[in-house]
Amino acid sequence: MRSLTSIRPWYLGIVTPPLAVATTLAALLTLSPPASAAPAPDGPAVAAAPEAASDVVSGVASDADAAAAPDAAPADAVDSPAVLARAVQFKGAAFDTCQAPPLATMKAWRSSSYRGVGVYFGGRGRGCPNQQHLSRSWLASVDGMGWRVLPIFVGSQSPCVRSAAKRKVRMGSRSAAQGRTEGRQAADAAGKLGIRQGSALYLDMEAYDAGNAGCARTTLEFVRAWNREVRGQGFLPGFYSSAASGVRHMEQARRAGQSDLPSVMWFARWGSGSSLHGEPTLHADAWRPHRRIHQYAGNVTETHGGRRLVVDRNTVDAPVARFRP
Secondary structure, eight states: OOOTTOOOOOOOOOOOOOHHHHHHHHHHTTTSOOOOOOOOOSSSOBOSSOOOOOSSOTTSOOHHHHHHSOOOOOGGGGSOHHHHHHOEEEEEEEEEOSSOOOHHHHHHGGGSSOOEEEEEEEOTTOSSOSOSSOSHHHHHHHHHHTOEEEEEEOOOBOTTBOOGGGBBTBOOSOHHHHHHHHHHHHHHHHHHTTOOTTOEEEEEOOOBOTTSHHHHHHHHHHHHHHHHHHHHTTOEEEEEEEIIIIIHHHHHHHHTTOSSOOSEEEEEOTTSOSOSSOOTTSOTTTTTTTOEEEEEEEEEEEEETTEEEEEEEEEEEEEEOOOOO
16 A cells, blocks of 8 residues: 555565466465565564575466466455454545555545545555554544445565565564464454444555465465455455556466465555456456445545645445444
């Protein structure tokens, strides 16, 4: 997720491995231990240099194999019908910005075309950890103005995260346990802010070297564990990343039939138009219907109602936060 302190998404090419290699790697997902990484620090911080790159995305089939294979079950197949019944859907334009704006700014920005706002509600990897305005009452007031809120959790990052600003918050070698713990933290933080069950909570995983087999395996284990915990707490797990790294990685895992994947996909591809569909790394039927967000521009300065913000622009057709019974 782009914040005031972050950098532009990386769009790496991923070389397609031969069929035999990809098939072997798919089997290794459940057999191989996670790659070793430095233990994660206790508080906010950012990682050692990325590991050496490989041409293989660990534990999932290649694009070529996936194209020939039938699609796996929809990502929301494991979501509780009760949770889905409570979900609040939003379709329209949304912005996100590092610091939750003052209520006066949110009121002024009602003059814009935006009706959704991304809010960094938790996680040790946030670019703006000290939110000056974000509170239970702030969210209630924003909801009362008619805004739809997309709650964003910036937790531990991939061992091979590319942003230098995020390397001190890399996940450790016990990534599944860490993902489970941080999923519980996300659900607890959401509840304290008045975000009710049935809401979508979005995990922000900044661009990483998904071609590094060990790193990709470790990252996927964290994401799956985070998703399981968030689902178990009654929320819908969403996932944000760059289209050519984390999003491509999740799509390959989906086509390979992997379980515990995100319910909603928030992909960052700047300068490609604002459409939700036509993203080359996603199958046309993946994460549909009402399961996509496209961040199509970042670090843009806008002024509405006399109030200026630096924001990222998003097109949304997805579940958001729920505040009312």
